[in-house]
Amino acid sequence: MxxxxxxxxxxxxxxxxxxxxxxxxxxxxxxxxxxxxxxxxxxxxxxxxxxxxxxxxxxxxxxxxxxxxxxxxxxxxxxxxxxxxxxxxxxxxxxxxxxxxxxxxxxxxxxxxxxxxxxxxxxxxxxxxxxxxxxxxxRGGHDTRSGVHRRIVLGVDKPPQGLAAVRFAFQEARARRAALHAVRAWRCPAHETAEHPLLAQDAAHYHESEAAQTLEEALREAAADHPDVELHRATAEGPARKVLMNASAAADLLIVGAQRRHEHFGLQLGRVAHAMLHHSVCPVAVVPQRT
The missing domain is CATH 3.40.50.620 (HUPs)
Structure with a gap:
């Protein structure tokens, strides 16, 4: 059905x-x-x-x-x-x-x-x-024509929390014949550079590498199942909300995950998804992930 x-x-x-x-x-x-x-x-x-x-x-x-x-x-x-x-x-x-x-x-x-x-x-x-x-x-001001940019942006969370969003993103990209841009934001905590200024560059490299590894782990299974989807992986320094908002300016759809905990009641959205619903330039898909 x-x-x-x-x-x-x-x-x-x-x-x-x-x-x-x-x-x-x-x-x-x-x-x-x-x-x-x-x-x-x-x-x-x-x-x-x-x-x-x-x-x-x-x-x-x-x-x-x-x-x-x-x-x-x-x-x-x-x-x-x-x-x-x-x-x-x-x-x-x-x-x-x-x-x-x-x-x-x-x-x-x-x-x-x-x-x-x-x-x-x-x-x-x-x-x-x-x-x-x-x-x-x-989102109110977005052009509703299909495939204006032929680009879908996925905000990647750590697995297994964001795997439902990953699967949804690959399905959308395949149906639209669009490129999928998977993004993982990272930040170097201020206390690390303040306490170890000589190691600031190494600390940044560590967090960037960790983001790249998270990205690879989250995408591995879905990418193998959808070899026909054009996939671009990217890590970006900065708050996830800002990184994804900027990326949404040249996307047909922005996809983010939202955890749903069975024992919790009320709104279960997360700060990043909440911010994107208010500030994204393009339509936003919020994909629930049961935990």
């Missing part, structure tokens, strides 16, 4: 850009596109037959939103299998539930107006930090 790519739509320009991106993505992977709008109207109005002239305005608006989004996706790819639904729940709960049977979730990063922008931005953040499947947040 093919798991669909699920998109949360609310009628905003940001969510429509997410529909465009997701339509291309679903076509690349040959999976159905499922467009959903979360609406609370049923909780308060009760279920009204679809043909009833007394349907609540909220229901009509929700149906129009998903219908318009479906038509937009169909114009982008007439052969795409498209499913639509209006879900009687709050947005975060609805999307997290949808994510249990999805190949990935796609959301926009902004809403329809000032206050809504903050609320929907919080929704995207909450979904990315709690979903069971990969979550792709489409």
């Amino acid at each position: 093919e798991l669909p790519l699920v998109v949360g739509v609310d009628g905003s320009e940001s969510s429509l850009r997410a529909v465009d991106w997701a339509a291309d993505e679903a076509a690349l992977h040959g999976v159905p596109l499922r467009l959903v709008n979360a609406s609370m109207w049923e909780r308060y109005e009760g279920v009204v037959p679809d043909k009833s002239p007394d349907r609540p305005s909220e229901q009509v608006m929700a149906e129009n939103i998903v219908g318009s989004a479906a038509e937009r996706a169909r114009r982008r790819d007439p052969d795409l299998k498209i499913l639509t639904d209006v879900l009687p729940d709050d947005t975060v709960t609805a999307l997290l539930r949808e994510g249990r049977n999805a190949s990935a979730l796609v959301t926009g990063s902004r809403g329809r107006s000032g206050l809504a922008e903050m609320l929907l931005g919080s929704v995207s953040l909450a979904v990315a930090a709690r979903a069971d499947c990969p979550v792709i947040v489409i």
Whole structure:
């Protein structure tokens, strides 16, 4: 059974850009596109037959939103299998539930107006930090055309924490026929150079070599399984957030991992993924890794 790519739509320009991106993505992977709008109207109005002239305005608006989004996706790819639904729940709960049977979730990063922008931005953040499947947040100003740069950037974590993100990155690169740039940031702690100024160069060399080794270990298995993917390995000195943000300027997709601990509750995202969701120039995929 093919798991669909699920998109949360609310009628905003940001969510429509997410529909465009997701339509291309679903076509690349040959999976159905499922467009959903979360609406609370049923909780308060009760279920009204679809043909009833007394349907609540909220229901009509929700149906129009998903219908318009479906038509937009169909114009982008007439052969795409498209499913639509209006879900009687709050947005975060609805999307997290949808994510249990999805190949990935796609959301926009902004809403329809000032206050809504903050609320929907919080929704995207909450979904990315709690979903069971990969979550792709489409950054507002990014060009949604596929393959603009033909380059995917992967922020590499120490194995085994980041292996799910590594596998996801190779799959994306192969589907897009894009080059995969795997990056591992490293830093030389200040106390090492302060206490041993004559050994500063050796200390930097040690941390750079350690980063290169981590990179090799994390990529080894997936690289062997995907020999057709053009792979570039790079280590870079500096905070991971800054290194990846700079790399995102020339990428079609930035991929980072997020650990999910079974015994922990609440948001489980990590500082790097959190920063990328706020500052990346391109769409960001957050891939959960169970530990």
